[in-house]
Amino acid sequence: MQLGQVLGSVVATEKVAGLEGIRFLLVQPLDKTGRPNGETLVAADGVAMAGPGELVYFVASREAAEALPERFVPVDHAIVGIVDDVNLEEE
C-alpha cells in the first residue's frame, strides 16, 4: 500500500458495467515524507468517505478489485483507508 493525497473527484456517467455507484477520486501518490511521487491516478474510494485534501493509503492491481463492497469490479487502484498520522523515525 502507498500513501496518497486526494486532489479531487472524477465523475463519469458513461462507463463499463460494474463501475456503477463507485466514487472515483483523483489521487497524487506520495513518498513516505509526504512529497508528491509519481503521476496522479484515479482510484476507487473503498472507504466511501475520503474527500479532497485528505491523506489516504491505497492498494494497486488485482487487490484494488477486492476493496469494494461488490467483488471483482474492474478497477486498478482503490483507497482502503484514511491516514490519521504517519510516525516516522527521525533519520
Next chain:
Amino acid sequence: MKVGKVAGTVISTINIPLLDGHRLLLCDVEDLEGKPSGYTIAIDVVDAGVGDTVLILDEGSSARQILGLDHGAIRAVVVGIVDQLVVDGEVRPLN
C-alpha cells in the same frame, strides 16, 4: 518477498473492515546494499518495531492466506524479522 526496514507506523481509524485491529508499518524496501529503493505500507503479523530489518511479502493471495481470508484487499505483509543477511559471503550489517 523483499527485504526492508521499518521506518515508521501509519495510524488510521477509517479503513476497510478487514484492516481493523491490524498494525500498519511503513517500510523502506532496500536494495542489496541496504539503500532504500522505495517504500510500502504493510500489515504487521510478527510484532516488528521501528528500525527492524524485515521480510516483506507483497502478493495478495499469500497475504490473504496468512490472515486466514478468502477475499480482501491486502497485499503487503511483514512476515519476518531478519536476524542476519549474507551477501556474497559477507555478513551485511543491518544498521
